[in-house]
Amino acid sequence: MNKVVLVTGANSGIGLALCERLLAQDPQVQLCLACRNMQRAEAARSALLLSHGDARIALLRLDVGSVRSVLKVAEEVKLRYNRLDYLYLNAGIMPNPQVDFKALFKGLFSRNVIHMFATAEGLLTQQDRVNADGLQEVFATNLFGHFLLVRELEPVLCQPGHTARLIWTSSSNARRSAFSLDDIQHRKGAEPYSSSKYASDLLSLALNRRYNSQGLFSSVICPGLVMTNLTYGILPSFFWTLIMPIMWLIRVFTNTFTLTPYNGAEALSWLFLQRPESLDPWAKYHSLTSGLGNNYSQPRKMDIDEATSEALYEQLLELESEVRKKMREEDEEVHPPGH
């Protein structure tokens, strides 16, 4: 049976490289690219068709940071497909990033230099904003929209006699200290990206606990440091051009500098081939590239615990019902009952 795979944020970077790799692995796969910009989605489909002329590639308009868009797209998916085999939760943003150059310079001469380059710990902050749904944008895009999508797609993901998979693109920048159960949207801090990625690690564990018995399995990956629109947005482009030779040099010493989207998609495409029962729900699967340029995946235990993951899940359910109530009220204002 042809596998049906939906990828969010599939029009560029790691998501697009993943689609390319999936088609190379299994030309029969039915791909569904869920993107917010249809022009970029069309361009991605054309690029994929250049190398895989017979590929079955559908496009969906999805702004994962908007509750209405998620609800609408989920209805469309349920109409188009009776079953979804893989849902890659990959779309992500890091708005207005700022590098702490003082910390970077200090780190260069410390024993933690490799760790600093692998995780960006202490190097990066972002400026977040509140979106039209009244949610913090980074939280809404990187986590909550995807959570809602999973919840809405339950009927096509949890089919009797079938297994289905959720695969989250997390990050080595996910950090416990950036996340708080008292502020899951990270309204107060300056590391919303770290917080949202840590929350995705927690959520994956909670989803496994709830859904494994229904044949739905969730995994988390880290692509390493990959040069994409997201990373190019961190520093001015002339700076990247200047330091690129240094980046390739660092790559010889650390396997987390995967650098190309193809390399970064290693763990995502590796997971596509694994039996879900053989995977560890506590592990993050890392895409790694050796000094000689060989790609491989490696599981590393995540710094998460069951109580926090369960508490986050409960808060997400609460937020979901608040958001749904708000949508109903807004709809009633536009179309009052009885009219």
Ligand SMILES: NC(=O)C1=CN([C@@H]2O[C@H](COP(=O)(O)OP(=O)(O)OC[C@H]3O[C@@H](n4cnc5c(N)ncnc54)[C@H](OP(=O)(O)O)[C@@H]3O)[C@@H](O)[C@H]2O)C=CC1
């Ligand atoms: N690059 C890296 O080093 C690392 C990246 N990651 C994660 O990898 C994932 C992919 O990012 P990457 O490939 O690097 O960067 P890109 O910016 O190339 O890709 C991000 C994708 O997400 C899409 N997207 C963003 N916001 C939304 C939205 N609201 N609705 C729908 N789609 C959206 C983008 O669409 P559009 O083109 O319209 O902006 C784009 O297709 C992200 O989750 C990121 O956090 C994790 C660790 C390291």
Ligand SMILES: CC(C)CCC[C@@H](C)[C@H]1CC[C@H]2C3=C(CC[C@]12C)[C@@]1(C)CCC(=O)C[C@@H]1CC3
């Ligand atoms: C080569 C150096 C002299 C200068 C590069 C410094 C930083 C810009 C980078 C060092 C570690 C990087 C990193 C990321 C972005 C760029 C760095 C901060 C990420 C945060 C990108 C998105 C992620 O999800 C994880 C990455 C970790 C490492």
